[in-house]
Amino acid sequence: MFTKKRIIQFCFAALLFLSLDLWMFNTLSANFRTYEELRNFNEIALFAQTAPEEETAQAYEQWIPTVKSIIAGARAYYFTFDESQGLFVPSSGSETNLKLWNENKNSPEFKKAMESVYYLEPMKLSGSYKADFSLDPDIHSNEAIASQAYFVPVIDANGYQANGAIMILVPNSTATGYVNLLRTLFIAAAVIFLGIMLVISFTRDPMTGFMVLTLFGIVLVFIAYPLLEAIRLSFIKDGVFSLQTWKETLSPTYLVALWGSLRLGVLTATISTIVGFMFAFLIERTSFKHKRVMSILATMPVISPPFSLSLSIILLFGNNGLISKQLLHLNTSIYGLAGLTLVEVIGMFPIAFMTISGVLRQIDSTVEDASLDLSATRWQTFKAITLPLSAPGIVSAWLLVFTNSLADFANPLLLSGDYRVLSTEAYMLVTGRSNLGAGSALSFLLLMPTLTAFLIQRQWVAKKSYVTVTGKPSTNLTELTSKPVRLTLETISWAFIGFIVALYLTIVAGCFVVNWGIDYSFTLANWGEALSRGWTSIRDTVTLAAIATPTAGLLAMLTAMLIVRKKFPGKRILETLIMTPYAIPGTLIGISYILAFNKPPLLLVGTGAIIVINYVIRELPVGVENGITALHQIDPAIEESAADLGADVPTVFRTIVLPLVRPAFLSSMSYTFVRSMTAVSAIIFLISARWNHLTVLIFNFSENLRFGLASVLSTILIFIVLFVWALMQVLVKDDKLTQKTISTR
Structure with a gap:
């Protein structure tokens, strides 16, 4: 495609356009400066x-x-x-x-x-x-x-x-701002024109080229650019280059907070992985009867506001908690590392449970049967076969929970007490001292272990996927636990689930109490006040989440199709940039968006658009991964046949790909909706007087000890999310396309 004639044509068109572009910029900027000076002269003369x-x-x-x-x-x-x-x-x-x-x-x-x-x-x-x-x-x-x-x-x-x-x-700010805006617009016009010319001149499939360029534009503007702005600001002090911010960030004061985040992350990840494995093993590898009910209840913390459990813990075990103060008359405090670990384990063990469940489900039971046939005991089989084969899932689960714990923002704000973690320190610097540079530096410091864990997880998944399926997998499941062991696992699991249900019931009970910890009289006044003060936030949250949900779903499936089915330069770079938000703490994303989009030409801070964009970009990696997994299980010959019959890429995507990946598409949308409704860390920096968010309002009520109002809004939010989640599950009637089979390597 790179013929001499095409290159000459491209260079001539580019030179012509760039010349016209530069001439128009110089003419408009000069005319504006002349107009500005004349206007100032007239205004000053009138002032005199x-x-x-x-x-x-x-x-x-x-x-x-x-x-x-x-x-x-x-x-x-x-x-x-x-x-x-x-x-x-x-x-x-x-x-x-x-x-x-x-x-x-x-x-x-x-x-x-x-x-x-x-x-x-x-x-x-x-x-x-x-x-x-x-x-x-x-x-x-x-x-x-x-x-x-x-x-x-x-x-x-x-x-x-x-x-x-x-x-x-x-x-000169007015004239300079206008000229800078002009410069940005004309540079953007030049980039767009050159991109279109490159695609038209040097590609066989222009439509694919345009879609790839669009994706690159999205990730560069909404992922790379904000992060670069945050990095730049962390090296600026009083308008000049300085390392002072980083010297303060690496001081013992903040290194203590980093160590606190790491301790909390390790404890949460370890305990959550153990609990998640126990649930996954009970459901996937035993004859436990109530698997469906247990699975639904075990995933409840994932689809509820991240700090709703913190609210319950405070209501039950806080300084004026129902159990700690009213019933047991204890003076102990739930605030600190112990309380944080408890809440984060309850909130994040479902991540480990779902990750490990997928791995345990894929283990071919014939391998375990062979071990038992060779006279190995159940314990020996579990220790030598099942546990090693589930190691990839265990490690991935540990790293995923560790990453989420480091990035957790709302729970530490409510329960940390004197215990310091880096995410809350960054928040305090930004909101309390208006020091965006220091907040950016702290967030990048938090990114280092998070990104390390993410990269380790990716490498482990890529290199350590143990293979057991060499033919048609066995449909029979061998019981590896004796009856006493299984009953013990069931008892522990039901007790754990019972505690979680009790926490959610506590939130519901808090809706009908005058003043939790002081006056437990029944009242309905909380509902009237909460709805009157929170109706706008409820409407805004549902509206923005409803806009982001189909946008993120369609963009994720389109991206997955391009990555799996098409070859183009920069594919690996594009995939890496798209997956980057998964490893970035929400605090850093929020700060980055404030810095990048608080000035022309993309003045988005204060609008609903920046919140929707944050939703889409933040949850895009999960949708892309779901789409890639689904597409790997579909024979590309179907799409090739449609293309041979004259269908272009959008038609193939609309009529072939999207219907075939429907389960992954709906799952991606439901995940985006849930996460959009329950987001806190990045959103708390992006809300405005015009667009508020329900979780931020709940958090503010909790901080101000208005637990009754916080309980009402939390209950409403949980019911909205559960309704949409259930609706999505009903729509995904057949998930065969998303079932993965391990192949021999």
Whole structure:
């Protein structure tokens, strides 16, 4: 495809377009600067005409600051004409202007400006001046701001002489912002044009090329760019490059918080993996009868708000908890490492359970039968066969829980007490001190172990998948546990599930209590107040999640099809970038989005769009993985036949791929909806007065000890999520396409 003729045509078209693009940019920016200067001249001339008739110092002190109402950001200083000296002498006004005047009053240009106003002619100085606007009390910036300087005379009533002169500084921010916006738009136009020309000129399948370019654009703008902005800010201090932020981040103070996060992660991952394996083994490898019910109850914590269990623990075992204080009269506190570990284990063991279940389900029982036929005991078979074959799932489960624990944000905020973890430290720096740079650095520090765990997991899954299926797998399951062992596992599992159910019932009970811990009288007032104060948040949350759900589902399936079925340059890079949000703590994503999208051309902060984009990008990796798994089980000959009959890529995707991967598609959508409804860590940075989120409102009520209102909204949220989750499960009637079979290698 790269013929000499095509290359020449591409270069000619690119050169022509870039020339036109540059000419248009220069013309528009120059015209705007001219218009801006003319407008400022007119505004300043009008301002000079509003000088007070009473020529007193007090009158001019009140008049000079009003220049800001005429030209945004402008600063003025008034000079009185001293007839005895024949000079203009400083009188009153902005300290910024006075400092600049003192620094440059002997320069030829400033002298010429004063001479000009003496002859009643206004003058604009050429070039820009760096003005220290921090001298003014209403400016909170230590950076010098490039400004244009204007000198205009204040003419007496007769119109024959100047009573004084005004020096006005106008920041270049408006013109600079417009020019920067133009530059960004014209660069974007050039990139888009060159991308289209590349696809048209050098690919056999332009439609696939356009889709790949679109995906690259999405991941570069909404994944790579925000992270680069966060990295850049962490190396900036007071507007200049500095390592000070990282020196503070690596100080003992924050290393203690990092160690706290690691301890919590290791404890949570280890205990959750043990509990998850117990549930998975009971359901997948024994003759336990109530598997369906147990599976549903065991996955409940995944599809509920992440801190709802923390709320229950506080209601039961907090300082005024029903059990700890009212029933047992204990003075012990649930706050700290122990309480955090308990809540995170309950909330995250389903991740380990679902991961290990898939591996245990795939183990061919004929291998265990062979071991038993060779006179090995059940315990020996389990230890030598079942456990080693499930090792990939166990390690993956441990690393997944470890990663989620490090990134957990809401539970530590409610239950950490004096125990310090890095995610909450980053949140406090951003919200409490408005220090986005330090928050970014701490989040990147947290990313290091998270990314390491993620990469280890990916390598383990790729290299350590133990194979047992060499032909048609056996449909018979060999019982590896004796009756006493199985009953013990059942008892422990039901007790654990019973505790979880009790926690959820506690949330429901909290809806009908006047003031938990003080007054347990029955009331319905919580419902009225919670619905009146939370209705807008409920509506916003459901609306945004409903928009993000099909968007994420379709984008995930389209991406999976391109990765599995198409060959194109940069496929590995694209896949890596798409999977990156899975390993990034939500705190870092939230901070990155604030930094990247709080300025033109993508000014999204404060809008609902940035929340939807966050939902889609955050949950895209899981949907892509589901789609890739489903497509690997479908013979590509079906799609090739459709293509041979003249169907283009969108038609193949719509009529062939999407119906075949329907279970994975619906699962991806349901997962996105659940996670969107229960998100906290990134969303708490992105909400605004216009768009709020239900989980953030619940969290605020919990922090303010309004447990009744928090319980009502948590209950409503849980029921909404459960309803949608159940609906999605009904729609996925046949999941045969998502069943994986291990092949021999």
